[in-house]
Amino acid sequence: MPNNSKIGCLIAAFDNENHIYFDMAVMAADRVAKHLKIPVTIVTDSVEGDSHEHQRIITEKPGGNWRNDNSTWRNLIRTQLYDLSPYDRTLVIDGDYFLCTSNLLPHLNGSADFIMTKEVYSPVNRRTETFKLGNTQIDMYWATVCIFSKCEESYSIFEMAKHVQEHYEYYSAIYEYRRVPIRNDFIFSVALHLMGGYGMRDYGFKSYPLVNCDSLMDYDKFENDKLVYRYVTDKIYANSINGIDLHLMNKDQF
Amino acid sequence: MNTEELRDAARVAYDRELAKQNINTAIESRMTVNYGGGMFIVTQELIAFLHAWMPTPNLSLNSDGKIYMMDAYDVPVKVLPYELLHICQRRWYEVMNEFAAEYEEFTKIRNAKQL
Numbered sequence: 001m002p003n004n005s006k007i008g009c010l011i012a013a014f015d016n017e018n019h020i021y022f023d024m025a026v027m028a029a030d031r032v033a034k035h036l037k038i039p040v041t042i043v044t045d046s047v048e049g050d051s052h053e054h055q056r057i058i059t060e061k062p063g064g065n066w067r068n069d070n071s072t073w074r075n076l077i078r079t080q081l082y083d084l085s086p087y088d089r090t091l092v093i094d095g096d097y098f099l100c101t102s103n104l105l106p107h108l109n110g111s112a113d114f115i116m117t118k119e120v121y122s123p124v125n126r127r128t129e130t131f132k133l134g135n136t137q138i139d140m141y142w143a144t145v146c147i148f149s150k151c152e153e154s155y156s157i158f159e160m161a162k163h164v165q166e167h168y169e170y171y172s173a174i175y176e177y178r179r180v181p182i183r184n185d186f187i188f189s190v191a192l193h194l195m196g197g198y199g200m201r202d203y204g205f206k207s208y209p210l211v212n213c214d215s216l217m218d219y220d221k222f223e224n225d226k227l228v229y230r231y232v233t234d235k236i237y238a239n240s241i242n243g244i245d246l247h248l249m250n251k252d253q254f
Numbered sequence: 255m256n257t258e259e260l261r262d263a264a265r266v267a268y269d270r271e272l273a274k275q276n277i278n279t280a281i282e283s284r285m286t287v288n289y290g291g292g293m294f295i296v297t298q299e300l301i302a303f304l305h306a307w308m309p310t311p312n313l314s315l316n317s318d319g320k321i322y323m324m325d326a327y328d329v330p331v332k333v334l335p336y337e338l339l340h341i342c343q344r345r346w347y348e349v350m351n352e353f354a355a356e357y358e359e360f361t362k363i364r365n366a367k368q369l
Contacts, residue, residue: 109293110325121279207282207285209279237366239268240276
């Protein structure tokens with residue numbers, strides 16, 4: 001990667017009935033600017049909210065995608081981010097991905113043209129594992145964090161992802177996973193499986209697991225990049241995690 | 255705290271092994287360095303290899319003494335072994351010192367109320 005190439009971060013945010021994703025994206029963007037010191041652009045349809053110092057790309061709200069909590073999930077723009085990105089090398093994160101470290105920098109300054117989170121660490125069962133998708137059991141990638149360079153390989157992956165998104169029902173039947181809601185994780189898992197020689201190539205981050213703070217956890221507090229949380233297994237437990245980037249999936253607990 | 259809150263706090267357990275694994279996972283993801291456009295994961299094996307690299311007299315080398323090594327993403331990167339060794343040692347030192355400090359804090363926590 002040339003030294004003068006433009007590195008930046010993209011976060012997509014489209015509000016729905018239940019959540020103001022734009023505000024969440026601004027919080028996540030502030031953390032990217034603080035820890036990685038790179039510019040951030042928020043892809044949104046919101047022209048009004050305060051984006052702090054971050055740039056924004058105004059685009060149309062993507063089509064609705066029904067979730068089981070009866071809200072409309074406006075997540076289907078991820079496959080267009082290659083075309084929308086103003087950067088030579090782009091970090092893409094979800095609006096609920098909160099950076100607490102600069103651990104992504106070596107990956108951003110590294111050699112991989114396209115990488116996406118694959119390994120998942122659970123702060124409840126203390127396992128790091130790769131999930132499998134559907135009955136075909138291909139490796140599941142998480143579109144939560146992705147780094148790509150503007151190059152032929154990344155372009156092909158995004159084009160394939162657009163194709164999978166367009167024919168989602170067909171691919172859900174082939175790979176035997178649930179059709180609704182449409183998930184970017186599944187779209188990219190299939191696209192990477194196809195583009196990587198049917199699973200021969202590993203596009204996962206190395207030494208950077210995705211820390212999923214999911215519905216098994218109740219957040220007690222999140223201060224100074226440290227999350228204190230509770231969970232229930234055989235009894236009620238509390239614990240804390242810090243010094244690592246966190247995927248705070250329980251939006252209602254912010 | 256009222257009685258209800260006290261009872262709630264007393265009921266909450268603390269899993270030390272999980273806390274330790276949380277620290278370990280955080281530490282491992284910090285053990286990376288950039289060099290020559292690539293990314294390397296700092297391990298004891300990498301440090302030992304770089305430290306042990308000593309070209310034999312009959313080995314024809316480039317005059318700059320550089321060798322190719324695969325980085326974490328399987329991209330060959332031209333490396334000056336002692337230079338990368340220095341960077342890895344520095345990273346190891348920083349991260350393990352942080353780990354030692356965090357571990358000391360961790361040993362002081364005996365229950366969930368101290369979190």
